[in-house]
Amino acid sequence: MKLTVHLFFIALCLLPLELISEDLKQNKINFPDNSTAIIYVDDIKHENYFNIVNKNISSIYSVLSKFFKPSKPLTTEFIILDSQKFQTQTGLANWINAIYHKERIFIPVKEHKEFDEDKLLRSIKHEYAHAFINNETKGKAPYFFDEGLAVWLEGELHPSFKLLLASYIKKHKSGVRLIKNNVSFAKLPSKEAKAAYAYSRFFIGEIIKQFGIFEINKFIKKINNCDKFSACFNEHFKTTFSEFSTKLDEKLLVWAKKELR
16 A cells, blocks of 8 residues: 555655664665665564565565566665554554555554454565566556556455445446546555455456566656556556547446356
């Protein structure tokens, strides 16, 4: 999740780490392309999270770097901290599993929630994808494109998200309206937000299906120099954004009917 965030969160991201926590344990991992991951944990009781991230971050980086083929090294900090501290210092919701902002990925740990390693790794992969996208586009990718690509790279879409998108499309006869305003999905009602995540993933999936990973990768590297995203989309993929999304909606209308049977 990449949010249009509370000012307290922006302030937190700019703080020196020793001010976020007085007692940070850390590990630095260097990758062959000179990229770096630095993993911090603020409390020994969260060491299981620290160990899981340490164990898996190299393989996650390998998968993402093969997809993005980074044009320059990136340094990303992973900060594992108590969810209550995170919520108090940021003003953000307590349902957040992880969040990326300004080269830092915050992973709030909920004390009384059952540990789910698979969910943790999916969240990390999703947020790390945002770091790669930002590294290539300097933050110029539209919100839906950024989120859709991160969700696509994360893995299979949750069935509940598919169902909500199918219901939305059945009602509105279109999904593209979910992404037209380029606003944070966190600002949408919960069901609509989940439908927007799902639609964005389908949008990215359709680009990859039609044009291939190589072409979407080339396009990602062009976004930084785009004055207008839709014009760059039209030029690169030789179809207008409007035509592409209309055809996708037509396919999704057929899909939604099958999904809701």
